[in-house]
Amino acid sequence: MAENSNRNSNAFDDPSDDEGTTFTIELSPYDEGDEDSTYRTQNDPSRPHQRSNIVERQGAVDVRCVAADVVHGSLAPDGEAATLLVFDFQFDTRKRARRIVEAHMSFTFAASEDAEPDPVVLNVAPKGRMVVVPTQQTESTTRSGNAGANAGGGGLGLSLGLNAGVQWQKSVSRETHDATTVVGSIDLVGRNFGASNGVSWALLENRSVATGVPAFVRTAILLQRPDPDAAFHATVTIRAQADLRSSIGKLFGRVPRDDPILYDPSLPPTNKLRKYDGDNLGKIDLNDLSAVAFNNSGTSG
Template identity: 45%
Template sequence: MAEVSNNDLVQIEEEYEDDDDDDDVFDIMLNPGGDEGSSFRTRNDPSAPYQRTNVTERKGALDIRCTCLDVIHGLVSPDANEFATIIVLNFRFDSRKTARRILAVNITLQFAPEQPGGPEPEVFRIAPYDSMVMVQTTQTEEKTTMAGVSLGAPPLVGIELGAELGWECSVNRETTDATKVIGSIDLLGKTYGNADSASWSLIENSTTKTGVPSTMRTAILLKRQDEERFRCNFKIEAKVDPKSSMEKSFQRLFGVRPKDDPLLFDPQLPPTNKLQTYDVTALESVDLDSISGVTFQTVFDSAVKHI
């Protein structure tokens, strides 16, 4: 798998540089450790290695998983001599224990030909895209400043007398904070050519400390020059609360372990059409925003029954 730089986490780290918690950043796809179960990795089925549904799955006090919902191969448009692929992924971030939470997540997907040397797929559009905020909060802060001078008397039998004179200045201000979702199209591992990567960052509201959204569905439109098979190397990094980072089960599930197999794609496979029926001759016309989205939490309104 291609190595992905950790520089994308700089912004996330800056969001928490003033946090009193000594949080740790964990990459859920590192090298293997010795704990029981740590050798688990998500592999491609040897009998059907292409376009697996279960992309990755890490379960414990905090769950992180990704599922491939739809893969559609076709053309950019009926008049264009250019191939295209739409990939829809669903990410889930869940807490199974009280007061446990995921503070931030960074997701990177990098596309490349299955055989080195071939033309690379171009990441043309993604959704969600750009910087967005959700669940915005406002609070009032009061800051008091003390100013003054100290008046002292000459020492008398080794004792210095003094008095404090001064005044207080109080300033009230309103501050806003929000959960952030940032999506971008990137160029990784090279400095020229078309974009080959898509990335998303989720950052919790640092005021309410309610964690990142529980679900994010992303959509990617790729442009391809040929019908050759290609791959996706992916990386998910999570910043968690201190208790979770110290827990043995989290270290076993999210600590040192082998990388998951990359996702493999075959343009000869038929469209999945699980979310909707796509026009494979005009994939550029598909509204990616309509099939993507972010959910902070799901409320089960029919939980109370009257008998």
């Protein structure tokens, strides 16, 4: 995404983990960080599995990821084992003239034991390309200039000079269309064979109105688990780009890795957003769970 000269942007990598999730933030050695920033997210020693607070980065720009729901079950009664995961992402700015112009989130799933097959990503939402709050503008460009003429005349020993100036203008108008864009996909990560083991989303701001990315995005993932009892984990990466002239890393400082998170299929469903039929996870419309909003109310925009 090209930025105008008055919107110089820089990127930071913000990975973090939740039981089955590993977030890492990569910053330049010279980045010192905001004094108000807070860093590492850790597992609760008394309940180390599937914590809800996946990542929390606070500073001039806040980035958060929360596990809204985790449901282990099956695709259908007596069917293949499955897991439904719902995540809430929040992107907030605390200081004026700072906004996140794009963000990228990705998950890669793998079995906890090398000998076990990895979980398979069956579906995800949002999926494909969707636009939010499209805008249409008319842009006009006007060019102008002078046309001059000289005339000379004589007669009876007289000479006449004439300089005529004519102002001209040319105006060109065009319609421009833009929108906030959300793109979701199912990916094959780390190998060139086998079933898909990853998902990713990209959030791109509407540059015509410079509103930044949505403040709230709820995503849903449906996994098939080849081994019903095998634990698994997910590596999660969050990358964001802000409209700052200096590295956004200075908003967070040098951040250690968050604690890794493991998913345990024996744990009961969380059922925070709704009560799920764990024996029919394949029947759930993931689009009903996903949401995109420009505030953190959780209402789709």
